[in-house]
Amino acid sequence: MDSADFEEEYQRVEKIIQSTEGVLGFHDLKKRKMGDMILVDEHLDVDAQVSVMEGHNIDLAVRNQMMKELPVLNVMTHVDPV
Numbered sequence: 001m002d003s004a005d006f007e008e009e010y011q012r013v014e015k016i017i018q019s020t021e022g023v024l025g026f027h028d029l030k031k032r033k034m035g036d037m038i039l040v041d042e043h044l045d046v047d048a049q050v051s052v053m054e055g056h057n058i059d060l061a062v063r064n065q066m067m068k069e070l071p072v073l074n075v076m077t078h079v080d081p082v
């Protein structure tokens with residue numbers, strides 16, 4: 001895996017986060033390689049008015065989409081109400 005692939009994966013991750021409904025923004029996005037797999041660490045900005053349940057569903061939507069598109073081993077999500 002060369003750095004071009006790594007950069008492409010990073011952009012895919014960003015795109016997935018940005019295209020998920022309910023995500024207002026993100027920060028502290030980190031991606032690490034673990035063998036052939038990827039570990040993602042992210043902070044998602046979510047409307048402070050949404051319920052804990054909705055916040056959880058937004059987190060799940062991002063996670064599921066990443067696992068579908070990329071060899072993601074695990075996603076650590078911190079949800080920030082804004």
Ligand SMILES: [Zn+2]
Nearest residue numbers: 028043078080
């Ligand atoms: Zn944060």
